[in-house]
Amino acid sequence: xxxxxxxxxxxxxxxxxxxxxxxxxxxxxxxxxxxxxxxxxxxxxxxxxxxxxxxxxxxxxxxxxxxxxxxxxxxxxxxxxxxxxxxxxxxxxxxxxxxxxxxxxxxxxxxxxxxxxxxxxxxxxxxxxxxxxxxxxxxxxxxxxxxxxxxxxxxxxxxxxxxxxxxxxxxxxxxxxxxxxxxxxxxxxxxxxxxxxxxxxxxxxxxxxxxxxxxxxxxxxxxxxxxxxxxxxxxxxxxxxxxxxxxxxxxxxxxxxxxxxxxxxxxxxxxxxxxxxxxxxxxxxxxxxxxxxxxxxxxxxxxxxxxxxxxxxxxxxxxxxxxxxxxxxxxxxxxxxxxxxxxxxxxxxxxxxxxxxxxxxxxxxxxxxxxxxxxxxxxxxxxxxxxxxxxxxxxxxxxxxxxxxxxxxxxxxxxxxxxxxxxxxxxxxxxxxxxxxxxxxxxxxxxxxxxxxxxxxxxxxxxxxxxxxxxxxxxxxxxxxxxxxxxxxxxxxxxxxxxxxxxxxxxxxxxxxxxxxxxxxxxxxxxxxxxxxxxxxxxxxxxxxxxxxxxxxxxxxxxxxxxxxxxxxxxxxxxxxxxxxxxxxxxxxxxxxxxxxxxxxxxxxxxxxxxxxxxxxxxxxxxxxxxxxxxxxxxxxxxxxxxxxxxxxxxxxxxxxxxxxxxxxxxxxxxxxxxxxxxxxxxxxxxxxxxxxxxxxxxxxxxxxxxxxxxxxxxxxxxxxxxxxxxxxxxxxxxxxxxxxxxxxxxxxxxxxxxxxxxxxxxxx
Amino acid sequence: xxxxxxxxxxxxxxxxxxxxxxxxxxxxxxxxxxxxxxxxxxxxxxxxxxxxxxxxxxxxxxxxxxxxxxxxxxxxxxxxxxxxxxxxxxxxxxxxxxxxxxxxxxxxxxxxxxxxxxxxxxxxxxxxxxxxxxxxxxxxxxxxxxxxxxxxxxxxxxxx
Numbered sequence: 020x021x022x023x024x025x026x027x028x029x030x031x032x033x034x035x036x037x038x039x040x041x042x043x044x045x046x047x048x049x050x051x052x053x054x055x056x057x058x059x060x061x062x063x064x065x066x067x068x069x070x071x072x073x074x075x076x077x078x079x080x081x082x083x084x085x086x087x088x089x090x091x092x093x094x095x096x097x098x099x100x101x102x103x104x105x106x107x108x109x110x111x112x113x114x115x116x117x118x119x120x121x122x123x124x125x126x127x128x129x130x131x132x133x134x135x136x137x138x139x140x141x142x143x144x145x146x147x148x149x150x151x152x153x154x155x156x157x158x159x160x161x162x163x164x165x166x167x168x169x170x171x172x173x174x175x176x177x178x179x180x181x182x183x184x185x186x187x188x189x190x191x192x193x194x195x196x197x198x199x200x201x202x203x204x205x206x207x208x209x210x211x212x213x214x215x216x217x218x219x220x221x222x223x224x225x226x227x228x229x230x231x232x233x234x235x236x237x238x239x240x241x242x243x244x245x246x247x248x249x250x251x252x253x254x255x256x257x258x259x260x261x262x263x264x265x266x267x268x269x270x271x272x273x274x275x276x277x278x279x280x281x282x283x284x285x286x287x288x289x290x291x292x293x294x295x296x297x298x299x300x301x302x303x304x305x306x307x308x309x310x311x312x313x314x315x316x317x318x319x320x321x322x323x324x325x326x327x328x329x330x331x332x333x334x335x336x337x338x339x340x341x342x343x344x345x346x347x348x349x350x351x352x353x354x355x356x357x358x359x360x361x362x363x364x365x366x367x368x369x370x371x372x373x374x375x376x377x378x379x380x381x382x383x384x385x386x387x388x389x390x391x392x393x394x395x396x397x398x399x400x401x402x403x404x405x406x407x408x409x410x411x412x413x414x415x416x417x418x419x420x421x422x423x424x425x426x427x428x429x430x431x432x433x434x435x436x437x438x439x440x441x442x443x444x445x446x447x448x449x450x451x452x453x454x455x456x457x458x459x460x461x462x463x464x465x466x467x468x469x470x471x472x473x474x475x476x477x478x479x480x481x482x483x484x485x486x487x488x489x490x491x492x493x494x495x496x497x498x499x500x501x502x503x504x505x506x507x508x509x510x511x512x513x514x515x516x517x518x519x520x521x522x523x524x525x526x527x528x529x530x531x532x533x534x535x536x537x538x539x540x541x542x543x544x545x546x547x548x549x550x551x552x553x554x555x556x557x558x559x560x561x562x563x564x565x566x567x568x569x570x571x572x573x574x575x576x577x578x579x580x581x582x583x584x585x586x587x588x589x590x591x592x593x594x595x596x597x598x599x600x601x602x603x604x605x606x607x608x609x610x611x612x613x614x615x616x617x618x619x620x621x622x623x624x625x626x627x628x629x630x631x632x633x634x635x636x637x638x639x640x641x642x643x644x645x646x647x648x649x650x651x652x653x654x655x656x657x658x659x660x661x662x663x664x665x666x667x668x669x670x671x672x673x674x675x676x677x678x679x680x681x682x683x684x685x686x687x688x689x690x691x692x693x694x695x696x697x698x699x700x701x702x703x704x705x706x707x708x709x710x711x712x713x714x715x716x717x718x719x720x721x722x723x724x725x726x727x728x729x730x731x732x733x734x735x736x737x738x739x740x741x742x743x744x745x746x747x748x749x750x751x752x753x754x755x756x757x758x759x760x761x762x763x764x765x766x767x768x769x770x771x772x773x774x775x776x777x778x779x780x781x782x783x784x
Numbered sequence: 785x786x787x788x789x790x791x792x793x794x795x796x797x798x799x800x801x802x803x804x805x806x807x808x809x810x811x812x813x814x815x816x817x818x819x820x821x822x823x824x825x826x827x828x829x830x831x832x833x834x835x836x837x838x839x840x841x842x843x844x845x846x847x848x849x850x851x852x853x854x855x856x857x858x859x860x861x862x863x864x865x866x867x868x869x870x871x872x873x874x875x876x877x878x879x880x881x882x883x884x885x886x887x888x889x890x891x892x893x894x895x896x897x898x899x900x901x902x903x904x905x906x907x908x909x910x911x912x913x914x915x916x917x918x919x920x921x922x923x924x925x926x927x928x929x930x931x932x933x934x935x936x937x938x939x940x941x942x943x944x
Contacts, residue, residue: 029877295825
């Protein structure tokens, strides 16, 4: 493993993180603080017939016990309001919170939670996507038609959300195809698995509550607390100490309200720290299990003439943020290909599993794995190499995608050629080694965001941003954008972030949105200060503001560098006058239009702003005796627009690829017949270690992109997670002679595929 | 049952009154007050709680605090010399080996133990030496580069 020399990137949070002085939520202690523990059911589906908290309440050291009866009667969750803070009458998955305890020690809290008597009458468990959608299946939500839902949501039985993509006439075109190939692929659910288990501390002062929490989305967390505890936004302040990773697992609103409610009842600060088991089973964010069936017709030249598909997605027991998943998954199995005739149906099914939710590029790694495995099958059927087949069919600048979006300048073909060339140039392959190639795509998400900026009298700057640093360095990079606008050293800029009480709204660390949205807000805010500095300098230097250049800490007159004044000095002048303060918001770029297509159950996921393209080539070695696969190298090429922070960008690609290796080979949740997770621990659910990590070779195809992020950038953090599993799959297939149809492609599944003993239907969900 | 235990951490002795069944990571964090040592799994699976005990790396989540009495404990807070970051700390920042930072303290302690016993490790030896520390952010390449760079730096210093 070698790391290319890149321009230096100084993380403002770096010294905290390497010295041990940085505080994460679990590191906080407040005077009088109590410890929380939750009571969970011991079944995945059942009717609660009795809850008796008296024994727990009587235990010495227990100061509060809460159940559904102790909180406002509110159903919450975006799109379909199907959930309450505490289980009410029915438990629908093993990680559902029935009751919560606050006590003077974690040990007493746990003992008290265990002492709560709960009688549950078991109900039939919905343990599988296709079972859930079958006629007469037991219902996960018998009463769910009564839940409030967004307009236009199609739901029926355990069908939570239905979406379809249509363009042209897929049936007629398929009938005219020279070659037709059908495939079925089944992906297990998997986990975000950040190394920091979530933690929350809540403290009330009068009517106001401050909540320190390990969330990726402080404003969503605040809004969830406000909705469920019926508080105005002004009374709830969310502060995020350093966040120990998220990957989507810490998006959404989770347990902040439970802890705030406990703290209010106990009249003491309360802290929750999750165990690793809880981190695996309780949050409503895990990567969804998925079934993909695809049929594609080709003409005699190996060009795609039609595609039909069906996608089944495991929503789990409650709606987290999956409403857009069917449409997004459908886009991923349609793929970045020129297809004039398309018909994809996608269904999100309620089951008695942990709720699914946005984990790094939701629906994409599994969708891409299925699609790109299918694509290699198509290439073989057409008698073309994988790279040649894609050359003939990939979208690119000026072409029209499967839903009728015409692309401005994009690098789809360029990433294909770059990754392919890098891999081909890497030397000969040994026996049982192969190069597998896959292409992925991912949208950029533009939403409103705000920033404040102020320059102090000494010339130092505070940037107050609603952005959330989950580790990527995206928030840290905001300093560089501000320094460039102001013409000052980056070290003069201090960030105030992760505090809803201080900063304007931001979407948080979700959807690769930090630099795309907050970057534009920071540029706007600091450009305003720069404008004020130019006016001040113009007065001092008797020049026109438009002629003032801010650079290297100095304001000077263009063409007359001797006419200058230090920016620090200007800041001092302003401190005695009008002050250098500003705010900025990010105007949302316009989304592209679609031609000739039709969406059923539209969730806005078919028209992609600033689409990102990637091609990964994995060099794999398969042990044919054991089925064990090693990924030796990954050659990655990415079009993410302009790269703002090379070290950060390489770090995202490398981390995303390794997560993809895990999803490809080892990371899959296994469910027992009772609907509970069998491998909810880090020994049983194996993440990749440094010993497993491939060498990763990354090329960025930088295309400054209009109508996107700062300086022509696109999103970045999720795209690297899209194509890796697919590339590995195509490498394995070359070695063993057939595609593994289940994800993860464990040693057993690879061995079975190599030996013709694989279950072609796969275990679904 | 609690007992007074003297723990020597980063060269300072801390008398702590603790129950004998308490683990070292919890005592370091809650009693000694050094929260740089992280807890990610409580089961020796993630390595975030790695500290050095008489120079040997251990998962402090699964080690009884009382057993550490009379021995020398080094945590991430003990790596830097005053305000001067240890080369491992400096290099892991320079290479980009720190993202969320939650695995970083444990990773640094494993790296320190590795370089103490093997000042010139091969890539393979670094991979083995750090394989008990999970990182979910980086893909490890930049962590490995930081250890390589530190070995080179320390060796050139010691030979000059």
